[in-house]
Amino acid sequence: MVAGAATVAYAHFYELNHFTVRSEKLPVLPEGAQDFSILHISDMHMIPGQQKKIRFMHSLAELEPDLVINTGDNLSHLQGLPSLLEALDPLLDIPGVFVPGSNCYYAPIMKNPARYLWKQSTADEGIDDARVKLPTEQMHEAFEERGWVGLINRFDVMNFEKLRLEFSGVDDPHIGYDEHPGFSPNAFSTDDTPSVRLGVCHAPYLRTLRRFVDDGAQAIFAGHTHGGQVCLPGGRALVSNCDLPPSRAKGVSLEDDVPVHVSAGLGTSRFAPVRLFCPPEAVLVTLTAGS
Numbered sequence: 001m002v003a004g005a006a007t008v009a010y011a012h013f014y015e016l017n018h019f020t021v022r023s024e025k026l027p028v029l030p031e032g033a034q035d036f037s038i039l040h041i042s043d044m045h046m047i048p049g050q051q052k053k054i055r056f057m058h059s060l061a062e063l064e065p066d067l068v069i070n071t072g073d074n075l076s077h078l079q080g081l082p083s084l085l086e087a088l089d090p091l092l093d094i095p096g097v098f099v100p101g102s103n104c105y106y107a108p109i110m111k112n113p114a115r116y117l118w119k120q121s122t123a124d125e126g127i128d129d130a131r132v133k134l135p136t137e138q139m140h141e142a143f144e145e146r147g148w149v150g151l152i153n154r155f156d157v158m159n160f161e162k163l164r165l166e167f168s169g170v171d172d173p174h175i176g177y178d179e180h181p182g183f184s185p186n187a188f189s190t191d192d193t194p195s196v197r198l199g200v201c202h203a204p205y206l207r208t209l210r211r212f213v214d215d216g217a218q219a220i221f222a223g224h225t226h227g228g229q230v231c232l233p234g235g236r237a238l239v240s241n242c243d244l245p246p247s248r249a250k251g252v253s254l255e256d257d258v259p260v261h262v263s264a265g266l267g268t269s270r271f272a273p274v275r276l277f278c279p280p281e282a283v284l285v286t287l288t289a290g291s
C-alpha cells in the first residue's frame with residue numbers, strides 16, 4: 001500500500017516534469033546530402049501554469065533545429081492556449097509543420113485514469129458531439145501567422161538551402177478525421193536537388209502508416225502513444241492507445257523498410273497526470289545520407 005502510494009507520487013510529482021531530449025538518426029537522405037535536423041515535439045497537453053514545461057520548451061530553441069515537427073495533442077484545458085503559445089514562442093521562429101490530434105479539437109473529460117491501460121481504439125475513446133471544443137482555429141491561425149505550415153489532409157513542399165522536403169500529412173486517425181492526400185506529383189521528380197518524402201500524423205494507426213508507405217513516404221513522424229505512459233521498468237510499454245504494437249510505442253521502428261518515428265510526447269491528459277518509466281520528451285531527429 002505504502003509502496004503503491006510512493007510509486008504514484010513519484011509518477012506524478014517527479015517523472016511528469018522530468019523533461020528529456022532524446023536523439024535519433026534516420027539514414028533516409030540521398031547520398032551526398034548534408035545532415036538535416038528536426039525537432040519532433042508532440043502531445044504537450046498544455047494547461048495553464050505549467051512553468052517547468054514552458055521553461056523546457058524555451059530551452060529547445062538552443063538545439064537550433066532546421067525544422068520543427070509538431071504532431072498534435074497540444075491542449076488539455078480550455079484556457080491552455082496562451083500558455084501553449086508562450087511555450088512555443090521561440091520555436092515558432094523556426095520553420096515548422098503541424099498536424100492536430102484529438103486533444104487539439106476536444107477538451108478532455110474526467111475518466112478513470114487507469115483506462116489508459118486498456119483503451120485501444122477510437123471506439124473506446126468515446127468521442128461524441130457532447131465534448132467541449134477547444135480553440136482549434138485560433139491555435140492553428142497563431143501557428144500559421146508565425147510561418148508554421150498545417151498538413152491537415154494535404155501535401156506541401158518546403159525548400160531549404162540544402163534539401164527539399166516533401167510532406168504528406170493527415171488529420172487525426174484516432175478520431176477518423178484522416179484523408180490521405182498523397183505527395184505532390186513533383187515529389188518523385190529526379191532533378192538534382194536532394195529531397196525526402198515525409199509522412200506526418202498524430203496517431204500511428206497501422207492503416208495510416210501503410211498508406212504513407214504505399215504513397216512513397218521515406219520516413220514517418222507520429223505521436224499519440226505517450227510511449228505507453230505507464231511502463232514497466234526499462235520503459236517497456238504495455239499499450240499504445242491504438243493498433244500499433246506496444247513495442248513500437250516509442251522511438252524508431254520499421255513499416256516495411258520505412259522508418260517510423262514515434263514520440264513519447266511531452267505531457268498527459270490533465271485527468272491522468274502520471275508517467276512511469278516513460279519520461280516526457282522532445283526528440284532531435286537528424287536525417288542523414290544513406291538511403
Ligand SMILES: [Fe+2]
Nearest residue numbers: 043073103224
Ligand atoms: Fe496525447
